[in-house]
Amino acid sequence: MTDTAPTAIPPTAQVTRADGRVEIAPGSPQPSGPYANADLLPVPVAKRTWTTYNFSALWVGMAHNTASWTLASGLIAVGMDWKQAVFTIALANLIVLVPMLLTGHAGPKYGIPFPVFARASFGVRGANLPAVVRALVACGWFGIQTWIGGEAIYFLAGKLIGDSWANASHIGGYAWTMWLSFAIFWVIQVAIIYRGMETIRRFENWAAPFVLVGAFVMLWWMSSKAGGVGPLFDQPSKLGWGGEFWKLFWPSLMGMIGFWSTLSLNIPDFTRYGKSQKAQTWGQALGLPTTMTLFAFLSVLVTSGSQAVYGQPVWDPVQLAAKTDNVVGLIYALVTVLVATLSVNIAANLVSPAFDFSNVAPRRISFRTGALITSVLAVLIFPWKLYSDPQGYIFTWLGLVGGLLGTVAGILVADYWILRRTRLALADLYRAGGRYWYAGGWNWRAVVAFVTGGVLAIGGADFHPLIDGRPIPALKSLADYGWAVGLGTSLVLYVALTLLTGRREESPETPETEETAESAETA
Secondary structure, eight states: OOOOOOOOOOTTOEEEOTTSOEEEOTTSOOOOSTTOOTTTSOOOGGGOOBOHHHHHHHHHHHHSSHHHHHHHHHHHHTTOOHHHHHHHHHHHHHHHHHHHHHHHTHHHHHOOOHHHHTHHHHOTTTTHHHHHHHHHHHHHHHHHHHHHHHHHHHHHHHHHHOHHHHTOOEETTEEHHHHHHHHHHHHHHHHHHTTOHHHHHHHHHHHHHHHHHHHHHHHHHHHHHHTSSHHHHHOOOSSTTSHHHHHHHHHHHHHHHHHHHHHHHHTHHHHTTBSOHHHHHHHHHHHHHHHHHHHHHHHHHHHHHHHHHHSSOOOOHHHHHTTOOOHHHHHHHHHHHHHHHHHHHHHHHTHHHHHHHHHHSTTTOOHHHHHHHHHHHHHHTOHHHHTTOHHIIIIIIIHHHHHHHHHHHHHHHIIIIIISTTOOOTGGGGSTTSTTOTBTTBOHHHHHHHHHHHHHHHTTSOOTTTSSSOSSGGGHHHHTTHHHHHHHHHHHHHHHHHHHHTTTTSOTTOOOOEEEOOGGGOO
8 A cells, every 4th residue: 555645734724614704724733933822813713602692792891881971971061962962972883883894804704803913904013003002092091991990999988988088198189099999990800801701701791781770770860860851851052053063073073983993993802703794793783883872872861960950060970979878879880880891991991902912022922911011001191181181081082092093994994805805814914924924024005004194183183181282283174083084094095005016025925725614514
């Protein structure tokens, strides 16, 4: 008998299942080397199990949080009435859903997280640019949410312990007990993330309905204080529907889009666990715009009620809950705030930058180490300053974030959908010298599109209270449309540069080996 050597499976081999999901071919070695680790590798099809409910619950848990509440109530605080605020937020979430679904597509199909997905357009090394930008933004968000959670602990403990806690001596403008509360909440979150993604999925499933019930309890309490729901609807707009409203509307809309612009980039970090494209598409479509609009509706009504009851709008729900004399009601309200803040902060602001930082040095930084880096940086950005003013929170912080990240979204959508038609070579995303290596691991076209779009999007913005003035006053007219300007500019410029110059830096000798699995093999 003649011995026949087995046919070697090339390292780039990947298999496409009958439902369109792609994975490394069985028997083929997993990607390895300096650009791969266990947390960044594609999720096998058998482990992509999240359903429509899981994605919907994820969004309910993330949308129903204190920052979302302050987002809507902050619009009341700057002069809108409830109809204007709800309209602005509903429209923003319908708009941001589009890039969310487009970038989310790569998750269930290839099982890859955002920083690996970005390698296709920015290069294996160049992906660190959008990944680190996204991670630093998440650090800011994580810090803000942790401060909110610390507030809830501070007020809750103050009601239970008494004046010795609430009126403790001040350090840096805040009671030392507030700083302690901030630290306690920080530790709780780090402990949860260390238990992994499955723990996060289970936590989101039960946290979502709990928080929604808490929001309705807040509405009932405020309507009873105001003497019915009528006063909640009767608070007039300070702006009307004329020029003053529209002058405020556009930067507000971009700020609302900016709120979820981070997730519109790194949503593959979650959709990579999706059971199908249908699960992630329906889960996000049902979970994001509907729940955000409902929560906005509840928050603006409660804030309008606080204006009727207290003479001025109280836009911070923790501060509002602290005004009740009912200890049981206060405890319930603040526990709801804690659960809501944990839900969004871990899912939206700790998971993704953990992957992003891991992408910088895969051999040295694991998912857990990346989460710890995020947690430390979140303290160093002084989140209490960002959160102290609704004007700066909505128009400066969210506006700048949205403009910059919209630029990255434009490049990702252009590369994946327009130029590649959703086809990627999995193994090449993890190796030097492959088709995504470009020039030294960087795709200069993506960098040029990112810088150009970013300058146009935020160059003319008012950075107050961070700094005085506008970096490029001539771009002031674009500042109110930062997210749209960044996304549109980078998308068009990236496509144009690629078509004009070709992809000469890609490795032509690396063929894409792809096999089609029979239906019986479908996981």
